[in-house]
Amino acid sequence: MITVKGKKVVIIGGSSGIGKALAKRFVQEEATVYLVSRTEAKLQKAKEEIGGNTFILPMNMLDETSVNDVFKQVGAFDFMSFSAVNDETKLMSQIKDMTTDLANRGMEKFWGTFNCCRAAANHINKDGSIVVTSSMAIDRPSKNGASIMNAASAAVNVFAKALAREIAPVRVNIIAPGVVSTGVWTEKEKESFAEWAKNTLPVAHLGTAEELAYTYFNALTNPYMTGTTITVDGGLTLI
Ligand SMILES: NC(=O)c1ccc[n+]([C@@H]2O[C@H](COP(=O)([O-])OP(=O)(O)OC[C@H]3O[C@@H](n4cnc5c(N)ncnc54)[C@H](OP(=O)(O)O)[C@@H]3O)[C@@H](O)[C@H]2O)c1
Numbered sequence: 001m002i003t004v005k006g007k008k009v010v011i012i013g014g015s016s017g018i019g020k021a022l023a024k025r026f027v028q029e030e031a032t033v034y035l036v037s038r039t040e041a042k043l044q045k046a047k048e049e050i051g052g053n054t055f056i057l058p059m060n061m062l063d064e065t066s067v068n069d070v071f072k073q074v075g076a077f078d079f080m081s082f083s084a085v086n087d088e089t090k091l092m093s094q095i096k097d098m099t100t101d102l103a104n105r106g107m108e109k110f111w112g113t114f115n116c117c118r119a120a121a122n123h124i125n126k127d128g129s130i131v132v133t134s135s136m137a138i139d140r141p142s143k144n145g146a147s148i149m150n151a152a153s154a155a156v157n158v159f160a161k162a163l164a165r166e167i168a169p170v171r172v173n174i175i176a177p178g179v180v181s182t183g184v185w186t187e188k189e190k191e192s193f194a195e196w197a198k199n200t201l202p203v204a205h206l207g208t209a210e211e212l213a214y215t216y217f218n219a220l221t222n223p224y225m226t227g228t229t230i231t232v233d234g235g236l237t238l239i
Contacts, residue, residue, distance in 0.1 A: 002127075002221045005030040008077035009220075010070075012061060012116050013084035015042040017182025018133070020050070021213035022081055027052030034074055037084060061112030071119040078128040079220045080120045085109050085133075088184055092145035106148030109133075110155040117160075121167050129171035129226075131219050132160045136178045136233040157229055164227035171226035173219040178233025180207035202235030 009026045013019035014035030023033045023046070032053045035043050043056035059070045061084050091106045093099075113132050120130060135153035142150060157174050164172040179197065181190050190206070197206040215232050219225060231237060 001218075002223055003029075004079070004221060007031050007079065008034070008074065009079040009081070010034045010036060010074055010077055010120070012036045012059075012080065012082045012112070014081075015039065015046045017184065017209045018083045018177070018180065018212045018216065019081060020046050021209035022083075022216045023050050023054065025213050025217045026079075027054060031079075034070075034077075036070055038086075061115055062108060064115055067115045067119045071116075071123050074123065076123055076125055077120075078125050080116065080124065080128075080130045081216055081220065082113050082116050082131070083133040083216075084112050084116075085184065088149055089189075091149065094145050095147060098145075098148070103148050107152045107155070109149070110152045110159070113156050114159065117163060117172075121163075121170070124167075124170050126169055127223075129173070129220050130160075130163070131173050131175060131216050132156055134160075134174045134176045134229060136176045136231050136237050138176060138229075139231070140237050161227045161229075168226065171223075173225055173227070174229040175212065175215055175219065176229055176231040176233070177212055178207055178231070178236040180209060180212055182209050197234065200239065202238060205234070207232070207234055 009031050011019045011023050014023050015037040026033050027050050034055050034057055035046055036057045036059050038060050040058045047054045047056050057070045060066045093102050134157040137150040138154045138157055160172050160174045179193050194206045198204055
């Protein structure tokens with residue numbers, strides 16, 4: 001595997017959930033970590049928690065100028081992880097009631113991924129790699145009003161596979177999480193999912209950000225892996 005000591009890692013969505021857990025892992029391995037998300041206060045709090053050689057860069061993934069500025073500031077770098085998302089659970093709607101505005105918002109995850117990958121492609125080192133975030137729902141879509149979000153995840157999946165060919169030898173992989181205890185959910189929702197997972201999932205527990213980060217780290221640092229989608233869902237796709 002690639003040694004990451006001293007390498008530069010850009011983590012979009014680094015102030016919370018999977019991104020923050022991944023940042024901790026890279027800091028343990030003595031990498032230089034750039035935590036990126038919108039809210040400076042959240043980034044600062046995460047930086048204090050993570051320690052190590054960590055920098056914060058506030059950025060809105062939907063603002064092309066803001067994204068390009070961040071990558072210009074970072075300069076040449078080695079790894080990018082993208083797991084940013086906003087208001088995902090608030091954008092659910094059955095198709096009959098779905099407004100065009102809501103549908104456009106549901107695709108924000110794709111546009112954020114696109115903006116960051118485009119900017120990253122101009123600065124990433126040739127032996128570097130990118131991991132983006134889809135969802136297990138691309139194989140087992142929801143009937144609970146998440147159709148647009150499921151479509152956004154499917155778009156991310158195919159987009160990233162195309163990039164794995166287009167920007168090779170830079171590697172690009174996709175992680176498809178199942179239900180994971182992160183900032184996407186309220187504390188009450190996490191409690192209820194924990195109970196559901198215990199009784200329903202083959203692994204009998206709710207996924208943690210650290211369990212996901214383990215796979216993100218491996219995908220980023222495995223030199224023989226590109227264009228692959230890895231599902232990490234506690235067996236949810238099976239049931
Ligand atoms: N957790 C799950 O159960 C689950 C299941 C399936 C798929 N996924 C996928 O996993 C990803 C979410 O990861 P997570 O669960 O770790 O989420 P999370 O804890 O909610 O973290 C989301 C991150 O995105 C940042 N963010 C939100 N809007 C942004 C914007 N416009 N520009 C830049 N950063 C922004 C947030 O920080 P700020 O607020 O500071 O911007 C935060 O750091 C999504 O792709 C989601 O579809 C999650």
